[in-house]
Amino acid sequence: MIALLLILIPLLGGIITFFIKKEQSVRAWSLLVAMVTLLIAIAGITMNNPEALSFRTSWMGILNSSFSISADGMGSMLCLLTALSFPIIFVSTWTTPYNNVNNFLGLMLLAQAGLMGVFLAMDALLFYFFWELALIPVYFLCSQWGGEKRIRVTFKFFIYTFLGSLLMLVGLIYIYAQTKSFDITAFYQTGFSGDEQAWLFWLLFVAFAIKMPIFPFHTWQPDTYEQSPTATTMVLSGLMVKMGVLALLRWLLPVLPAASYAWGDTVSTMAVIGIIYASLIAFQQDDMKRLVAYSSIAHIGLMCVAIFAETESGVQGAMLQMFSHGINILGMWVVIEIIERKFGTRKMSELGGIAKKAPALTIFFFIIAFANIGLPLTNAFVGEFLMFNGILSSKITQYGVAFTVAAGTAIILGAAYTLLMGRKVFLGETNALTEKGSDIQWHEKTILAIIAICIIVVGVYPQPLLGSFEEITNSIIKYSDVLHK
Amino acid sequence: MMFSGAFIKKNAPVKVIGLIAMLLLLLVNYLEMQGKLLFRFDVSNFMAFDSYALFFNGVAIFATLVYLLLTYSEMEKVGKNLAEYLALIFFITAGIILTTSFKSLLTLFLGIEIISIPLYILTGADKKNLKSNEAALKYFLMGSFSTGIMLMGIALIYGAQGTFFIDKMDFAKNAQSALQIAGMLLLLFSMSFKVSVAPFHFWTPDVYDGAPTVFTSFMSTIVKVAVFAGFMRLFGGIFEALQNTWGLWVAVMIAVTLFIGNITAVFQQSVKRMLAYSSISQAGFMLLAILALNDTAREGLLLYAAAYSLATIGVFGVLAKIADYSFEGFNGLAKHQPVLAFTATICLLSLAGIPLTAGFLAKFYMLKAVVLTGKNLWLVIFAVLMAAISVYYYFRVIQAMYFKEGPAPTIQATVLEKYILIGITILIILLGVFPNILFSWLYF
Numbered sequence: 031m032i033a034l035l036l037i038l039i040p041l042l043g044g045i046i047t048f049f050i051k052k053e054q055s056v057r058a059w060s061l062l063v064a065m066v067t068l069l070i071a072i073a074g075i076t077m078n079n080p081e082a083l084s085f086r087t088s089w090m091g092i093l094n095s096s097f098s099i100s101a102d103g104m105g106s107m108l109c110l111l112t113a114l115s116f117p118i119i120f121v122s123t124w125t126t127p128y129n130n131v132n133n134f135l136g137l138m139l140l141a142q143a144g145l146m147g148v149f150l151a152m153d154a155l156l157f158y159f160f161w162e163l164a165l166i167p168v169y170f171l172c173s174q175w176g177g178e179k180r181i182r183v184t185f186k187f188f189i190y191t192f193l194g195s196l197l198m199l200v201g202l203i204y205i206y207a208q209t210k211s212f213d214i215t216a217f218y219q220t221g222f223s224g225d226e227q228a229w230l231f232w233l234l235f236v237a238f239a240i241k242m243p244i245f246p247f248h249t250w251q252p253d254t255y256e257q258s259p260t261a262t263t264m265v266l267s268g269l270m271v272k273m274g275v276l277a278l279l280r281w282l283l284p285v286l287p288a289a290s291y292a293w294g295d296t297v298s299t300m301a302v303i304g305i306i307y308a309s310l311i312a313f314q315q316d317d318m319k320r321l322v323a324y325s326s327i328a329h330i331g332l333m334c335v336a337i338f339a340e341t342e343s344g345v346q347g348a349m350l351q352m353f354s355h356g357i358n359i360l361g362m363w364v365v366i367e368i369i370e371r372k373f374g375t376r377k378m379s380e381l382g383g384i385a386k387k388a389p390a391l392t393i394f395f396f397i398i399a400f401a402n403i404g405l406p407l408t409n410a411f412v413g414e415f416l417m418f419n420g421i422l423s424s425k426i427t428q429y430g431v432a433f434t435v436a437a438g439t440a441i442i443l444g445a446a447y448t449l450l451m452g453r454k455v456f457l458g459e460t461n462a463l464t465e466k467g468s469d470i471q472w473h474e475k476t477i478l479a480i481i482a483i484c485i486i487v488v489g490v491y492p493q494p495l496l497g498s499f500e501e502i503t504n505s506i507i508k509y510s511d512v513l514h515k
Numbered sequence: 516m517m518f519s520g521a522f523i524k525k526n527a528p529v530k531v532i533g534l535i536a537m538l539l540l541l542l543v544n545y546l547e548m549q550g551k552l553l554f555r556f557d558v559s560n561f562m563a564f565d566s567y568a569l570f571f572n573g574v575a576i577f578a579t580l581v582y583l584l585l586t587y588s589e590m591e592k593v594g595k596n597l598a599e600y601l602a603l604i605f606f607i608t609a610g611i612i613l614t615t616s617f618k619s620l621l622t623l624f625l626g627i628e629i630i631s632i633p634l635y636i637l638t639g640a641d642k643k644n645l646k647s648n649e650a651a652l653k654y655f656l657m658g659s660f661s662t663g664i665m666l667m668g669i670a671l672i673y674g675a676q677g678t679f680f681i682d683k684m685d686f687a688k689n690a691q692s693a694l695q696i697a698g699m700l701l702l703l704f705s706m707s708f709k710v711s712v713a714p715f716h717f718w719t720p721d722v723y724d725g726a727p728t729v730f731t732s733f734m735s736t737i738v739k740v741a742v743f744a745g746f747m748r749l750f751g752g753i754f755e756a757l758q759n760t761w762g763l764w765v766a767v768m769i770a771v772t773l774f775i776g777n778i779t780a781v782f783q784q785s786v787k788r789m790l791a792y793s794s795i796s797q798a799g800f801m802l803l804a805i806l807a808l809n810d811t812a813r814e815g816l817l818l819y820a821a822a823y824s825l826a827t828i829g830v831f832g833v834l835a836k837i838a839d840y841s842f843e844g845f846n847g848l849a850k851h852q853p854v855l856a857f858t859a860t861i862c863l864l865s866l867a868g869i870p871l872t873a874g875f876l877a878k879f880y881m882l883k884a885v886v887l888t889g890k891n892l893w894l895v896i897f898a899v900l901m902a903a904i905s906v907y908y909y910f911r912v913i914q915a916m917y918f919k920e921g922p923a924p925t926i927q928a929t930v931l932e933k934y935i936l937i938g939i940t941i942l943i944i945l946l947g948v949f950p951n952i953l954f955s956w957l958y959f
Contacts, residue, residue: 057889062862092954093883159870173918181918185910200882200899207886295843327857 032074033099034085034108037146039067040116045138050132057124060135064116067142070114075106075498085170090155095212099150100389103502104349107495108149108276111356112269114484118477122364123261126371128175134261141167148273148324152204154212157281161273162195172258180257187254194237201233205285217285218509224288232291235281235297241274242330244297245304255323260367263319263326266388267326268360272352275330278337279345284509289511294338295427302436305331309443313450318366318376321451322359325402325444329355332437336417339427340510342418342503349499351413352494354401354485358410361398361481365391369455370469373463378451383460387467392456394478401485403445409488414441426513537580540608544573563682570817571744572892575611578737578824584771585832585935586729591927593640593727600640600730603633607738614745615950619679620669623745625667629707630738631658631749637733640727650725657718661708668701681753699754703761706749709742710798713772714780715740720779723791731787732831735794740820743801745903747816751808765806766891772799773901780908784815787840794958796905800881800898806891807884815880818950822865822873822943829862829939838924846921847914855928856916858936863945867909868902873946878902 043063050056074083080384097486101109117139128134146162151157172184202212209216222230240247255263282289308327315321333351336344368391369384370376386390401408418438422430460467470478490496583604591597606629613626635658636761639651669679673696676684707713723731754761776796783789804812833855837844849856865874885895915921928936946953 090950092951162870162875166864170917173914181914185907185914188910189903189906192906193900196903197896197900199879200886200895203879203886203895204892207883207889375893 031085032082033071033101033150035070036067036074036101036113036150037099037143038061039070040139040146041143044136044143047132047136047139047167048362051100053131056132056135057120060139061487062116063119063139064113064120064142068113068117071110073509074101075110084152085378089153091477093155093212094210095155096153097156098153098213099147099156099448100152101150102505103498103500104279104352105149106347107353108269108272109146109496111272111353112142112145112149114474115264115268115356118360118364119261120481121473121477122367123376124473125252126261128259131174134171134259135225137167137171138261138265141171145265145269145273149276152214154206154214154217156212156282158199158202161198161277162192162194163324164270164273165191165195166303168258168262168270171262171265172254175259175262177257179253183250183257189248190247190250191240194240197233197236201230204230204233214280219319220285222286222288224292227286227289228292228487231282231286234277234286234479235293238274238277238282238487239297239300241277242271242501243274243304243327244301244331244332244334245307245327246300248308248327250353251327252320252323255326256317256319260319260363260370263323264360264363267363268356269325271326271330275333275337275352278334279348279506283337283340284506287510287512290338290510291426294340295429298335298338298427298429298433301331302336302433304328305437306443309440309447312447313443316377318369318378318451318455321378321447322362322366325448326355326359328440328444329359329402332414332417332440335433335437336420339421339424339430340507341420341424342507343416344424345503345506346411346499347416347418347420349503350488350496351410351417353495354409354413354488357481357488358398358401358408361394362484363479364404364474364478364481365395365398368474372467375463378454381461381464382458383456384464384467385456386460387464388469390471392473394482395456396452397482397485398478399448401489403448407489408485409492410485412492417474439512522609528738530597530601533583533605534580536605537576537583541573541576541580542578544569545955563618564616567813567817568744568748571615571741572612573818574821574824575615575737575741576608576829578828579608579733579820581825581935582733582737582828585828585932585939586835586927588730588873588932589729589835593729594917596640600637604733605636606633607733609740611737614741615748617745617748618681620672620681621679621748624662624665624669626745627742628662630741631662631709634658634730634734634738637724637730641727644725644727647724647727648725648810650722653718654722657708658728661705661715664701665705667679668698668705670699671695671698673831674698675712684753686706694776696757696760699757699761700764702749703764706746707768710739710746710748710801711795712768713775713795714768716772716775716795716798719795720788723794724785726786728831728835731791735791735831735874738823738829739794739798740801740824743798743816743820746805747813750805751813754935755808762806762890766894769799769806770801770894770897772796772802773898777901777904781904782844783908785840786834786837786842786845786912788954789829790827790834793905793908794827796901797827797866798879800902803881803885803894804896806894807881807888809884809887811880812884814954815877817883818873818880818946818953819877819954822946825939825947826862826865826874827945829936829943830859830866832936832939833859833862836926838926842911842915844924845915845920846919848916848921848925851922852925852928854933854936855925858940859916861943862912862939863909865947867906871944871947873943873950876947876950905915 047060050059086098089097111495141494151160169188173181206212228392305328308324312321312324333348336348401410403411404414418434421434424430610626610629613622617623635651635655639647639655641647671694675692711719773796776792780789780792803815865872866873868878882895
């Protein structure tokens with residue numbers, strides 16, 4: 031029931047939002063819907079009732095596909111992240127002007143419903159449905175309210191992602207042709223030969239690699255992040271990339287274990303190249319949004335390497351990092367949104383010395399920046415430590431040390447460009463533009479404080495979160511294990 | 516129908532007669548599905564009204580009904596002879612019923628001809644327009660040529676088998692006889708011409724572009740799917756034994772069709788021509804069902820017929836209201852005519868194959884059907900790549916409507932037409948989420 035409500039409430043709330051015309055009412059209504067979703071998500075996590083977290087009903091009996099959703103450890107964490115993100119997004123963009131704000135907020139809520147569906151779906155056809163459905167509202171959001179080059183850029187993003195999804199569909203149909211059922215338990219029992227698994231792996235992996243994105247399928251990302259309205263960028267980078275990571279863990283590794291073992295090194299190499307490449311390019315950026323976009327490629331690349339290392343530590347670290355990265359990157363986007371709203375520009379060369387005018391914003395920015403770098407005491411540190419531990423101790427790859435060294439270099443680069451951004455934008459002398467700045471208001475302070483608290487609390491006491499992943503991690507490792515079969 | 520035009524001067528009673536007749540047809544079809552027959556003609560040698568045929572007829576008649584309701588006001592503007600146009604449409608419907616339920620190759624020939632000849636007339640209905648006349652002549656010449664080829668193929672099959680009745684034919688023996696294979700190939704080519712599959716599609720863009728938009732809408736949807744039903748009946752029924760021979764031909768034809776249809780559609784500047792090429796690529800997808808020939812394929816063809824007809828009728832219905840047929844003519848439609856823009860968007864999403872719409876499930880069934888055969892997997896991946904390309908030109912229209920500014924000059928749509936469009940949209944989404952409502956009718 032809870033699982034179903036998590037999808038239904040944003041869906042229905044979103045549809046109703048389209049019909050509310052007054053600006054203040056519609057913003058209040060959408061925030062209410064998001065808060066209700068958050069409360070339900072928290073209730074689902076705290077109460078220990080596994081029945082409430084699943085829902086299953088027949089849907090397309092002819093195709094042997096059922097509407098089956100369930101919140102396991104990873105799914106419930108991602109639903110919590112989604113439910114937590116949306117109120118933050120709505121509050122942080124409360125004063126941002128949008129044309130036809132009811133359409134904007136309605137589409138955002140529909141995107142939330144789609145995301146929840148992807149995280150909860152336990153049936154392959156349902157998963158595919160929600161995978162595409164999460165994309166459509168985002169397409170309209172970026173095309174209507176984005177930057178100057180938005181139409182062409184979003185079109186490229188849509189076609190690229192859709193192509194990947196179609197290839198995934200072919201792979202899913204092929205697996206279904208053997209299992210005769212779309213249910214995830216059936217998908218875990220397949221016994222494909224090594225050759226079949228190889229090309230099935232690539233069909234599915236390309237779709238996920240485009241979504242995450244992994245080098246060399248990342249070319250759509252920086253432009254799309256830059257051109258989309260920042261609220262949508264928050265959804266794209268904070269939540270939609272996690273769709274790809276979750277898909278790797280839930281729909282790729284356990285279903286095609288032999289191919290994941292065989293191609294793991296190739297994929298990890300691609301990811302590591304992406305990490306280093308993105309970190310180097312991030313240095314060249316003047317637009318803050320593009321810089322954070324490239325840094326996101328680096329973060330997700332590390333998660334990909336850790337997943338394919340297939341150790342308990344690595345997988346748990348990746349799951350924790352999904353949550354941490356979501357929170358951290360959300361914080362970054364909130365700060366950038368505030369700066370853009372106040373000063374009208376995102377270019378670092380045009381800003382400077384904001385610390386003098388907005389000290390509270392500066393403090394929050396640096397906490398979030400340290401979290402993005404992965405300093406101890408922040409949530410990202412725990413995740414990264416676990417992931418590096420997993421990569422180094424992995425028994426299935428010989429290149430564990432090489433990957434760790436390369437990724438570690440990228441972490442250092444990440445510290446460099448993030449702190450460089452902080453110095454250029456916040457420290458130093460104010461210029462003509464920032465001279466007129468003022469500090470942030472109480473509602474912005476509140477949400478930044480919430481983010482900061484999440485960062486530090488999870489950084490110091492991650493055990494409850496880690497404990498919730500244990501069961502699903504063991505299950506994934508068990509299904510994807512080829513060395514001990 | 517035909518004679519009412521002589522006596523009734525105003526158009527309104529004619530329209531009403533047409534609607535009533537269509538509803539009567541639907542009712543009779545429904546009754547026959549339940550097993551109650553109004554008249555008893557013994558046509559059992561020539562036509563077989565099994566559940567598949569009846570169901571297909573039902574879908575075709577329903578789609579024609581929706582089509583008539585949607586396009587009446589536009590049809591009046593084509594010329595003075597509304598009653599004649601309606602009469603021709605009814606003749607075509609009769610031909611459709613013959614084609615979907617034939618038991619004798621002669622009946623198939625009859626049905627195809629009864630469909631084609633009124634279509635030649637309808638194509639040239641806009642008598643003062645040079646393009647319309649050119650289109651009609653082209654269609655007539657090439658159509659007659661292909662019918663000749665069909666007749667030759669039928670004659671060769673008759674020579675090989677000794678009978679016209681398909682349930683008495685046995686292709687398993689003498690499978691390699693040149694007579695049979697030649698006849699089968701000729702039939703394949705002529706039927707491919709009728710449904711505009713490459714490399715027999717060259718007439719389609721000019722004919723669809725030249726014909727008045729309302730009749731293009733009818734031609735490219737209901738007629739095409741009806742001929743596909745006949746195609747399925749022919750190849751699924753009798754030529755199954757020869758599948759090894761024609762399987763590769765059909766696979767290559769599908770690949771070429773998808774390629775030509777999609778790539779050329781990308782470069783079109785006129786939405787009407789783009790839709791013509793898109794119908795070629797949709798025909799390619801439907802042909803996958805003929806390639807697979809299993810139960811999934813048959814069900815999928817039904818779903819594809821319904822989804823494709825509804826979606827294309829919807830898009831053409833909106834197109835008929837736009838004054839400027841280029842992509843720029845759609846600029847800013849969402850602001851001026853939100854209902855038209857929204858319904859067109861859902862129809863375009865269905866044609867592109869986005870989940871939640873019937874078009875996605877239809878494509879899914881086609882892909883599944885081919886995967887289940889275990890052969891020609893390269894074709895599945897190729898089809899999917901082409902489908903991704905198709906997103907480009909369908910979304911160009913959506914982009915123009917929603918994200919570009921413009922005056923979007925339109926002819927005003929009546930309230931009834933708007934309701935029909937909304938009804939089509941609801942039906943597309945319903946079928947996309949609950950296809951069972953369609954299939955439960957099939958297995959009554």
